Amino acid sequence: MTGLHGLHVAIGMGLIAWLIYATAKGNLNSEYYTPMEMIGVFWHLVDLIWIYLFPLFYLI
Amino acid sequence: MSEHHITPLKTYLAVAGTLFFLTAVTVWVSYFDFGSFNIVIAMGVATMKASIVALFFMHLLWDDKKNLTMFVMSLMFLGIFITVTLLDTGFRGGVNSEVEYPINNRAAFYDSLPLTDTHGHPVDEHSADHHGEDEDHH
Numbered sequence: 001m002t003g004l005h006g007l008h009v010a011i012g013m014g015l016i017a018w019l020i021y022a023t024a025k026g027n028l029n030s031e032y033y034t035p036m037e038m039i040g041v042f043w044h045l046v047d048l049i050w051i052y053l054f055p056l057f058y059l060i
Numbered sequence: 061m062s063e064h065h066i067t068p069l070k071t072y073l074a075v076a077g078t079l080f081f082l083t084a085v086t087v088w089v090s091y092f093d094f095g096s097f098n099i100v101i102a103m104g105v106a107t108m109k110a111s112i113v114a115l116f117f118m119h120l121l122w123d124d125k126k127n128l129t130m131f132v133m134s135l136m137f138l139g140i141f142i143t144v145t146l147l148d149t150g151f152r153g154g155v156n157s158e159v160e161y162p163i164n165n166r167a168a169f170y171d172s173l174p175l176t177d178t179h180g181h182p183v184d185e186h187s188a189d190h191h192g193e194d195e196d197h198h
Contacts, residue, residue, distance in 0.1 A: 040117075041118050041119075044113055044114075044117045044118050047113045047117065048110050048113055048114065051106050051109045051110050051113065052103070052106050052110070054083075054086070054106075055086050055090070055102040055103070055105075055106055056102075059086065059087065059090040059102060060090070060098060060099055060102055
């Protein structure tokens with residue numbers, strides 16, 4: 001379970017690293033930004049989940 | 061999504077600051093005991109934080125309002141389902157008192173444990189056995 005979670009996080013970090021690379025090369029710009037939008041929104045789902053998990057796991 | 065909105069860095073920093081502050085509030089409030097309201101308060105603060113994340117980080121504030129409507133509606137239905145489920149588990153036995161007994165009283169698990177009712181009081185083992193046998197004949 002922990003290994004699976006680690007793999008999941010690593011894939012997310014890889015995608016964000018690719019976003020930084022593609023932006024630096026200019027492949028992502030104001031004309032074409034769909035991957036940035038999709039990966040960004042999906043990454044922020046982690047925030048949403050952990051906002052609820054943190055008090056449920058550690059405080060209650 | 062059709063509109064191309066760029067959030068200023070100042071907004072992101074303000075949002076991050078608010079989120080850190082509300083995290084501190086969540087931790088601080090957990091040191092007080094409000095009984096069954098503990099979870100309500102913790103989840104209330106968490107919902108405030110989640111709204112900020114969805115509105116600013118996920119850009120729902122500047123997005124097509126259809127998306128916001130769908131997001132809020134799905135959360136409302138999730139809330140309804142969880143509330144009704146909690147009404148069942150939270151108040152089970154509130155009208156007709158109930159006694160807990162094993163589904164299968166031959167299970168090895170029960171050899172090591174004294175039988176208790178829902179309040180943790182010991183239960184007479186013979187009456188519990190009787191219940192179990194009745195169930196077996198059906």
